[in-house]
Amino acid sequence: EIVLTQSPGTLSLSPGERATLSCRASQSFSSIYLAWYQQKPGQAPRLLIYGASSRATGIPDRFSGSGSGTDFTLTISRLEPEDFAVYYCQQYGDSVLTFGGGTKVEIK
Amino acid sequence: QVQLQESGPGLVKPSQTLSLTCIVSGDSISSRSHYWTWIRQPAGKRLEWIGRIYSTGSTNYNPSLKSRVSISVDTSKNQFSLKLSSVTAADTAFYYCARSGLFPEDNYFDPWGQGTQVTVSS
Numbered sequence: 001e002i003v004l005t006q007s008p009g010t011l012s013l014s015p016g017e018r019a020t021l022s023c024r025a026s027q028s029f030s031s032i033y034l035a036w037y038q039q040k041p042g043q044a045p046r047l048l049i050y051g052a053s054s055r056a057t058g059i060p061d062r063f064s065g066s067g068s069g070t071d072f073t074l075t076i077s078r079l080e081p082e083d084f085a086v087y088y089c090q091q092y093g094d095s096v097l098t099f100g101g102g103t104k105v106e107i108k
Numbered sequence: 109q110v111q112l113q114e115s116g117p118g119l120v121k122p123s124q125t126l127s128l129t130c131i132v133s134g135d136s137i138s139s140r141s142h143y144w145t146w147i148r149q150p151a152g153k154r155l156e157w158i159g160r161i162y163s164t165g166s167t168n169y170n171p172s173l174k175s176r177v178s179i180s181v182d183t184s185k186n187q188f189s190l191k192l193s194s195v196t197a198a199d200t201a202f203y204y205c206a207r208s209g210l211f212p213e214d215n216y217f218d219p220w221g222q223g224t225q226v227t228v229s230s
Contacts, residue, residue, distance in 0.1 A: 001171075032213045033212070033213065033215070035216035035217075037217075043222075044204055044220035044221060044222055044223050045155070045204075045217070045220055046220070047216060047217065047218040047219075050214075050216040050218075051213065056218060088154070088155060090155075090216065090217070092208075092212070092215035092216055093212070095168070096157065096170055096171065097157040097215065098157065099154050099155040099156070099157070100154065101154045102154065
């Protein structure tokens with residue numbers, strides 16, 4: 001099974017700042033099999049990015065994804081108040097679908 | 109729009125079977141264009157994929173749970189269900205149902221149900 005490690009565990013930033021979240025895989029896989037989700041307290045995860053870099057329907061363009069092989073990145077160009085949440089990466093290239101441990105983006 | 113809603117007991121006794129149902133609206137399970145999935149999240153831990161089912165009844169399970177899991181589908185009611193046997197406190201979690209695409213490159217989860225908390229305790 002592919003293990004995804006997200007870093008940092010917590011990111012403390014101010015509104016308007018840029019957020020860079022990392023997701024590292026235990027083995028290489030095609031970038032078409034990498035997704036990112038946002039989860040706010042008391043809510044289900046929401047799909048942000050699929051195929052490593054394609055935004056889901058209705059997702060603002062301040063969210064962008066990149067990466068390949070074992071290293072993937074989610075970037076939020078300018079944090080809005082509603083962006084403070086937990087973010088998870090997920091791979092779906094293996095027979096066992098797995099998630100990262102999450103990065104919490106909190107208000108500094 | 110597509111909506112999923114989980115339902116089932118919030119409290120299950122140890123060694124018993126956890127049973128949840130996910131009702132789908134806005135899409136037909138019989139359309140044969142998606143997988144229907146269960147995912148769980150223990151408090152403070154990462155999300156864990158439990159397994160999925162196709163409209164024909166074909167299933168895939170996480171090997172870590174395979175011996176205890178059964179997912180079934182009722183196309184007449186447009187719903188699918190999860191059974192997890194011999195539960196322990198380690199099975200206490202928020203349980204979500206979700207939809208994913210049919211092809212490997214579409215196996216991300218969208219949308220998700222709101223989730224339901226299941227606690228295993230005597």
